Amino acid sequence: MSVVRKILEKHSQPKRETLIPILQEIQEELGYLSREAICEVGEKLNLSASKIYGVATFYNQFRFEKAGLYEIQVCRGTACHVKGSASVLEALKQELQIEPGGTTRDGLFNLEVVACIGACSLAPVIAVNGEFHAGVSPDSIKEILNTYRERVVENDQGK
Amino acid sequence: MVTIEVNGRQIEALKSHTLLEALRRDGIDIPTLCHIEGLAPSGACRMCVVEVEGANGLVPSCAYPVQEGMKVKTHSPRVMEARKTIIELLLANHPDDCLYCARNDNCELQSLAALFGVRERVYKGDRNVHQIDSSSPSIVRDPNKCVLCGRCVRVCEEIQGVSAIDFINRGSKATVGTAFDQGLNVSSCIKCGQCILACPTGALHEQSYVGDIIDALKDPEKMVVVQHAPAISVTLAEEFGLKAGTDVCSLMTGVLRMLGFERVFDTSFSADLTIMEEGSELVHRLKNKGVLPMMTSCSPGWIKYVEQFYPEFIPNLSTCKSPQQMLGAVTKSFFAEREKIDPKKIYSVAIMPCTAKKFEAQRPEMGNSGISDIDAVLTTRELAELIRYFGIDMQKAQPSAADTPFGMRSSAGKLFGVSGGVMEAAIRSAYFLVTGNELQEIEVKQVRGLDSVKETKVDIDGIELGVAVVSGLNNAKKLLEQIKAGRDDLHFIEVMTCPGGCIAGGGQPLNADKKAIQARMKAIYKIDSNDAIRTSHGNEAVKRLYAEYLGEPLGEKSHQLLHTYYAKRDVIK
Known part of the structure; x- marks a missing residue:
């Protein structure tokens, strides 16, 4: 049985009110909300896919693409903003060719914007799978990304 | 009080x-x-x-x-200040391109800005930039012009029960869009265009084919023919400032000639033809224990709705093509043969009250040996645009009558323009087909009016038929659910996608209130009560077409040209 079916069956009488908990559980299991999952939930709850997509895009917590191997969090808090995080984000978008919330085609990275990561003294800061990189700039981004790309290659060779 | x-x-x-x-x-x-x-x-x-x-x-x-x-x-000053500020804030995120906008001069936002004397851009800043979605053959969405009023979302959900669009994202990033923000063409949109009627700005408008037609009219190689749907002659006048419900049929025919159309045909003729086929189909289903209740197939939004949401009811749909497609089909077969012209050289235009007709015309099965029945569809609004483009004064046009062989109609065919009209025309002819006599009480009052659901019983030679007429697909949905739950007293159901039928279709003049729709309806019933020929089977031109070409209703030629098939449609819904 599919993950989504299992979750839907757990809710004995799924109603509109249970939509968000259901979506949260699906994301927990799949890591994201797939199209198929959204359509399946819609069929069960008698809601259109556009309505569910509308609700889900209202909240930052939901994502619609599989997460990458590495999640890049870009801090857009006040201190980082003052120190130029807007151009860091721009450079990441350029380099990765994705928008926030998206995943690169090679599945390596996904890009997220966070309001404040709580490391203002390191501004502007990004975190990659929880590893913090302090005082980044549009120029240093490429280098940082490359270290992760190399890591993947090393891991593959190690196998 | x-x-x-x-x-x-x-x-x-x-x-x-x-x-x-x-x-x-x-x-x-x-x-x-x-x-x-x-x-x-x-x-x-x-x-x-x-x-x-x-x-x-x-x-x-x-x-x-x-x-x-x-x-x-x-x-009060406080109220006016607040309203003006709202407009100024909306304009802060609006492209200042009224000159290039489909709704220039006919835009609620523009009118309000003028009303409140907005003369400068007060709030400056970055605007959201969105891609225009022109993926649909019927409707163009331009989210840049959207003011997020939500009228389209509510009409799509509450009137039509489709919900192809909704609000997506949040705050300053919020837009109206489809599921997964994809093109309308892959969504569950049924192309009815009710959202266009609801939209206060240019964020939604029809896919225009005016340019294609201007090009075709210039092309000496092409014979450009045109047909106009039953509901056009009673609404076009509104585009030129005349009272709602003014019938301009003969003036409009004259204008169409002035525009350069070589033949002007009346879709009401093929509505009569539809009744001959559909009435015979109903009688055939009744006599041979066919799938009942039979459901009408003239409204292309409804057809797409069934294919997507209720494919189990596909066998209930009449196999008849819509009047638009029937006329297109006989134009490029019978008419082409009669005129000794290559059907590939005929450019067939349909003036429709409908945006879904643009989609219907492009359905791959709507043609014969690779030649499509219809080449371009214009809405009532686009016809008005074309008339203005060529600088024609409607009221000074020479009145004219439609051309043979598809110009003669009965008033039963004209009734197709209102909700209940197909049913009434069908009852008139089904009675004749079964009994050989004319119906005494020719006006079927129970299926008239703007109510969204109308039901009655009809006695045909001792057989009691249960008939229902619904418009607005949310009402159709309720009826389908009743039938699924076991309701079995109905034999024939007319469904019109738009509430009130084609007189209130998505291609009709904007800003019509209930009174205007009522006036349009009355105009059609007035035409019917004044007409000499009030039954489709009494249409001599239809009889001649059967005698000279088609043979008989449901015959082999009819099947090839006038009937079609439907299939389950997988869309994101």
């Missing part, structure tokens, strides 16, 4: 009314952007705010009940 004080004057109001309804009933003009008559208030746009004594801040009159003795100011 309660009495309320408005701008220092006492007015009477119904207890059940909202403040907005009470004010408008009294003739006070209150601007709104999100309000839709007949649907629950959403209170999204705040344009209708008024001052109510004792209330906390300004209140949205659309969502505020009337109370005995309340004191209201509708145009």
Whole structure:
């Protein structure tokens, strides 16, 4: 049985009110909300896919693409903003060719914007799978990304 | 009744009314952007705010009940300031390109900006930039011009039961879009265009084929023929400032000739043809224990709806093509042969009250040996555009009659323009087909009027038929659910996608209120009551077409040209 079916069956009488908990559980299991999952939930709850997509895009917590191997969090808090995080984000978008919330085609990275990561003294800061990189700039981004790309290659060779 | 004080004057109001309804009933003009008559208030746009004594801040009159003795100011400086600010804020995120906009001169936002004397861009900043979605053959969405009033979303959900669009994202990033923000063409949109009628700005408009037609008219190699749907002649006048319900059929025919169309045909002719086929199909199904209830197939939005949401009812749909497609098919076969012209050289245009007809014309099965029945479809609004483009004064045109062989119609065919009309025409002819006699009481009053659901019983030679007429697909949905649950007293169902039928179709003149729709309806019934030939089977041109070409209803030639098939449609829904 599919993950989504299992979750839907757990809710004995799924109603509109249970939509968000259901979506949260699906994301927990799949890591994201797939199209198929959204359509399946819609069929069960008698809601259109556009309505569910509308609700889900209202909240930052939901994502619609599989997460990458590495999640890049870009801090857009006040201190980082003052120190130029807007151009860091721009450079990441350029380099990765994705928008926030998206995943690169090679599945390596996904890009997220966070309001404040709580490391203002390191501004502007990004975190990659929880590893913090302090005082980044549009120029240093490429280098940082490359270290992760190399890591993947090393891991593959190690196998 | 309660009495309320408005701008220092006492007015009477119904207890059940909202403040907005009470004010408008009294003739006070209150601007709104999100309000839709007949649907629950959403209170999204705040344009209708008024001052109510004792209330906390300004209140949205659309969502505020009337109370005995309340004191209201509708145009105080505070109110006007607030309304103007709302417009200025909306304009802050609006492209200033009225000159290039499909709704220039016919835009609620533009009118309100003028009303409040907005003469400068007060709030400057980055605007959201969105891609225009022109993936659909019927409807273009331009989210850049959207003011997020939500009228399209509510019409799509509450009137049509489709919900192809909704609000997506949040805050300054919010837009109206489809599931997964994809093109309308892969969504569950049924192309009815009711969203266009609801839209206050140019964020939604029809996919225009005016340019294609201007090109075709210039092409000496092409014979450009045109047909006009039953509901066009009673609505086109509104585009030129005439009263709703003015019938301009012969003037319009004259104008179409002036535009350069070589033949002007009347879709009401093929509506008669549809009745011959569909009436025979009904009788055949009744006699041979076919799938019942049979459901009409003239409304292409409805067809797409069934294919997507209720494929189990596909066998119930009449296999008849719509009148538009039937006329297209006989034009490129019978007419082409008669005129000894290569059907590939005929460019067949249909003027329709409908945006879904553009989609229908492009369905791959709507043709014969690789030649499509119809080449381009224009809405009533686009026809008006074309007439203005060529500088023609409608009222000075030479009245003219439609051409043979597809110009003669009965008034039964004309009835197709209103909800209940197909049913009435079908009953008139089914009675004749079964009994060989004419129906005594030719007007079937029970299926007339703008009610969204009409049901009655019809006695044909001792057989009692249960018939239902619905318009607005949310109503059709309820009926389908009843049938699924076991309801079995119905034999024939007419479904029109748009509430009220084609007179209120998505391609019709904008800003029509209920009164205008009623006037359009009355105009059609007046044509019927004054007509000499009131049954489809009494149409001599239809008889001749059968005698000379088609043979008989449901015959081999009919099947090849006038009937079609449907298939389950997988879309994101």
